Amino acid sequence: MNRKRSDAEWEQRVNALEEEIVERKRVEEALRQSEANYRLLFSAESDAVLVVDAQSKEIVDANEATLKLYGYDREALMGQSALDLSAEPEKLASYIEYMASGKPLVVSPGPVERLHKTKDGSVFPVEISSGVYALGPRMMVCTIIRDITERKLGQEALERSNIAMLDILESISDGFFSLDHQHIVTYFNAAAGRLLARRSWEVLGHNFFSAFPEFTHTIFEERLVRALNEKSPLAFETYFDVKPYENWYDVRIYPSEDGVSVFFRVTTEAKQAEKEKKKLEAQLQQVKKMRAIGTLAGGIANDFNNLLSIIQANASLLLLDIDKAHPCYANLKKIEKQVQRGAELSAQLLGYAGKGRYKARTIDINQIVKRTAETFAKKRKNITIQCDPAHDLRPTDGDPVQIEQVLWNLYINAADAMPNGGEILLSTRNVSQDTIHEKFSHPQAMDYILVTVTDRGTGMGKEIRDRIFEPFFTTKGSNRRPGLGLTAAYGIIEGHRGYIDFDSSEGKGTSFYIYLPASQRMVDVDLPIDRRIATGTGTVLLVDDDPMVIEVGTRLLKILGYEVLEARGGREAIDICRASKDKIDLVILDMIMPDLNGSETYDRMKDIDPGIKVLLTTGYSIDGEASEIMERGCDGFLQKPFSINELSEKIEEILAKTTDIAPHGEF
Numbered sequence: 001m002n003r004k005r006s007d008a009e010w011e012q013r014v015n016a017l018e019e020e021i022v023e024r025k026r027v028e029e030a031l032r033q034s035e036a037n038y039r040l041l042f043s044a045e046s047d048a049v050l051v052v053d054a055q056s057k058e059i060v061d062a063n064e065a066t067l068k069l070y071g072y073d074r075e076a077l078m079g080q081s082a083l084d085l086s087a088e089p090e091k092l093a094s095y096i097e098y099m100a101s102g103k104p105l106v107v108s109p110g111p112v113e114r115l116h117k118t119k120d121g122s123v124f125p126v127e128i129s130s131g132v133y134a135l136g137p138r139m140m141v142c143t144i145i146r147d148i149t150e151r152k153l154g155q156e157a158l159e160r161s162n163i164a165m166l167d168i169l170e171s172i173s174d175g176f177f178s179l180d181h182q183h184i185v186t187y188f189n190a191a192a193g194r195l196l197a198r199r200s201w202e203v204l205g206h207n208f209f210s211a212f213p214e215f216t217h218t219i220f221e222e223r224l225v226r227a228l229n230e231k232s233p234l235a236f237e238t239y240f241d242v243k244p245y246e247n248w249y250d251v252r253i254y255p256s257e258d259g260v261s262v263f264f265r266v267t268t269e270a271k272q273a274e275k276e277k278k279k280l281e282a283q284l285q286q287v288k289k290m291r292a293i294g295t296l297a298g299g300i301a302n303d304f305n306n307l308l309s310i311i312q313a314n315a316s317l318l319l320l321d322i323d324k325a326h327p328c329y330a331n332l333k334k335i336e337k338q339v340q341r342g343a344e345l346s347a348q349l350l351g352y353a354g355k356g357r358y359k360a361r362t363i364d365i366n367q368i369v370k371r372t373a374e375t376f377a378k379k380r381k382n383i384t385i386q387c388d389p390a391h392d393l394r395p396t397d398g399d400p401v402q403i404e405q406v407l408w409n410l411y412i413n414a415a416d417a418m419p420n421g422g423e424i425l426l427s428t429r430n431v432s433q434d435t436i437h438e439k440f441s442h443p444q445a446m447d448y449i450l451v452t453v454t455d456r457g458t459g460m461g462k463e464i465r466d467r468i469f470e471p472f473f474t475t476k477g478s479n480r481r482p483g484l485g486l487t488a489a490y491g492i493i494e495g496h497r498g499y500i501d502f503d504s505s506e507g508k509g510t511s512f513y514i515y516l517p518a519s520q521r522m523v524d525v526d527l528p529i530d531r532r533i534a535t536g537t538g539t540v541l542l543v544d545d546d547p548m549v550i551e552v553g554t555r556l557l558k559i560l561g562y563e564v565l566e567a568r569g570g571r572e573a574i575d576i577c578r579a580s581k582d583k584i585d586l587v588i589l590d591m592i593m594p595d596l597n598g599s600e601t602y603d604r605m606k607d608i609d610p611g612i613k614v615l616l617t618t619g620y621s622i623d624g625e626a627s628e629i630m631e632r633g634c635d636g637f638l639q640k641p642f643s644i645n646e647l648s649e650k651i652e653e654i655l656a657k658t659t660d661i662a663p664h665g666e667f
Contacts, residue, residue, distance in 0.1 A: 048145040052082040053138060054100030057093065060140060069147060071119035087115040087123045099132050100139045113148070125152050173265070180259035181228065183208045195266060197244050214240075220251065227253040227260055237267065280440070302592060304342070305619030306546060309641035312339045313552040316644040320559060336643075343641055361524040363400050365449060365516070366393050369426055372404055376411045382421030383414075389428045394518040396449055398496045406489040406500075410453040410512050413486065417457025417510060425454040436515060440499050444517070448498070451514040460504040468502070533645050534652040535561040538585035542566055543573040543601065544617075545593040553588070560648050562586075570596025574604050581609040586654060591618035591626055602629050613654050617642075 048066035052059055059080050067074060070085055086092040091114065111127045118124070130143040169176050175192035177185055185208050188200040196212065203211040215221060219238045227234045234253045240246065251264045315335045322329050366389045373385045414424045429450045436443040460468065469490045493500040497517050504510035540562045542553050547568065554564045565580065567573035570593050577584060587605065591598035598616060605612055615636040616626055630637060635654045638646060 050143045052141045054096055054141050057081050057083055085116050087117045096141050099130050099141050124149050175264045178261045179208055224253060227255045231255045302619030305640040308339050308342050310548050310552055312641040313556055317555055339641060360397055360399050362395050362397050362519050362521040364395055364523045366428055368400055368403055372407045373426055380415050385424045387426045393428050394430055394449055395523045396516040397519045402492045406492050409489050414455035417455050422456050427452045447518040448515045449518050454511040456509040459506045459508050459510055461506050534648040536655060537561055539563045539583050541584050541587045544590040545569050556644055569593055570601035573601055577605045577608050587614045589614050589616055591616055599625055599629055
């Protein structure tokens with residue numbers, strides 16, 4: 001019998017139903033909101049999203065990005081087999097079955113790369129990530145698909161770039177290797193193998209310092225560790241004296257997140273070239289300095305010779321009038337002797353200035369070396385000299401007295417470097433112009449002869465080497481008078497169009513190298529000189545800007561029997577020549593004059609009278625401008641100071657070439 005429910009029970013039942021209705025509405029609203037959120041995310045996703053029935057492989061849903069990616073509209077895509085979107089349908093089918101075989105909500109372990117195709121059949125690479133869920137009895141596979149065409153193109157470009165980089169690294173002459181943070185070798189190019197005497201397979205995968213223990217505890221290890229710690233590139237130069245790495249290396253270390261990359265190259269030849277360049281630059285600076293001071297020294301020597309010529313001329317005049325028994329005769333001869341000593345000092349100055357080769361002829365250097373060596377060995381009993389001459393040595397054009405002075409100065413320096421005695425080694429050799437080009441900057445294109453003077457003495461440090469050719473520089477102490485020894489030697493050799501070089505280090509001795517141009521002529525034979533005073537007749541035009549030279553020169557010429565016309569400068573000489581050209585038999589022309597120099601004066605007088613005879617005189621040597629005038633047809637040259645004997649002989653020599661004027665006697 002059914003019991004009638006009470007009002008309370010009905011009320012309770014109604015309340016429960018109301019609560020159930022409210023809960024159901026809440027769930028339905030949550031479901032609608034969830035579906036709205038899902039649809040919003042599904043539609044807004046930039047990557048393609050595809051929902052596939054795992055059993056039938058039919059496409060259940062797809063977002064707008066999927067339609068755009070594959071080129072379908074929604075009606076055509078829905079219900080179509082997902083395998084139609086794949087260029088590898090078998091792989092896609094296996095993938096879907098694999099995903100559906102797991103438990104619901106199991107996500108694939110990671111993205112998978114596949115090849116898909118568009119509606120028109122174009123194939124492109126994609127990356128897919130999938131998950132599965134159950135929809136009633138059916139299993140659904142939800143897949144996110146990303147087009148990775150650009151990424152693939154970038155990877156291919158990177159691979160091509162890496163291949164090209166490897167090709168470059170294998171073809172360069174620089175060594176290159178890379179290390180990780182544990183110093184394990186990860187790359188080792190062919191050049192590194194050649195330079196470090198290892199094959200790549202011997203070091204790849206090994207600790208660098210285990211493969212190259214000789215590089216431990218070196219500047220390379222210290223800089224490598226620093227670059228790794230500080231993560232900053234380093235560049236440095238180092239020298240390894242361990243075989244086979246006995247070279248200078250330029251090393252560059254570049255740290256990265258993976259370790260370090262190391263570039264290195266051998267710079268030994270470059271350093272030698274740089275050293276040679278600096279040597280040539282130093283030679284050039286030395287030449288410029290010596291020439292600047294030489295110009296000053298040459299001017300002083302010229303003025304000094306002018307003074308000596310006046311003293312010599314006056315002494316000659318007095319000696320002509322004094323009998324040998326006269327008390328003053330001996331004093332005058334002493335004056336002449338001192339003039340000669342002064343001329344020798346002036347010759348040193350001219351030698352330093354590179355203007356001292358004023359008695360040049362073709363000489364045999366072997367004879368001069370032998371003669372000077374024998375003489376020096378007799379004077380220095382504690383010094384022995386060994387000679388190694390080249391028997392086929394070519395001659396050279398030079399002043400034998402000046403060359404002897406150079407050798408004598410070198411002998412003295414060598415002996416002073418061996419105070420307890422020792423040996424000097426002398427040698428001569430023929431040298432090709434190619435050898436000269438390797439040693440000096442812009443040498444003349446000709447063959448040379450080489451004279452080497454070597455001692456085993458104390459040698460020289462850098463400070464001394466830098467100043468060795470400076471005038472009056474000495475290392476022999478305050479009790480020894482400094483002079484122009486090596487300075488004059490430098491100038492003399494330069495004046496002979498040659499080169500002088502040396503090699504020295506402390507405790508290892510010194511070698512001097514003298515290079516002189518080889519001559520094509522035969523060696524001149526020495527002939528005895530018969531000094532006499534030759535008289536003559538005719539008219540001489542004496543041209544000089546120094547009044548004292550004019551005065552004493554006029555007296556000398558008149559004593560020799562000549563009439564004299566005086567010109568105190570080049571312009572006055574031209575005026576006299578123009579007015580008296582038919583009367584003038586000889587012009588004695590000074591080279592250095594302020595108003596119009598000897599060269600210009602000579603040319604203008606030649607224009608007035610092409611047959612005029614000219615004797616040049618100067619305190620300089622015959623080199624330079626005087627030599628140029630001689631080549632233009634000048635008849636003679638005299639180096640100041642000169643004696644009355646030399647003057648008379650030179651005038652006689654020039655006038656003897658003229659038919660209507662001839663010498664006629666002697667004192």
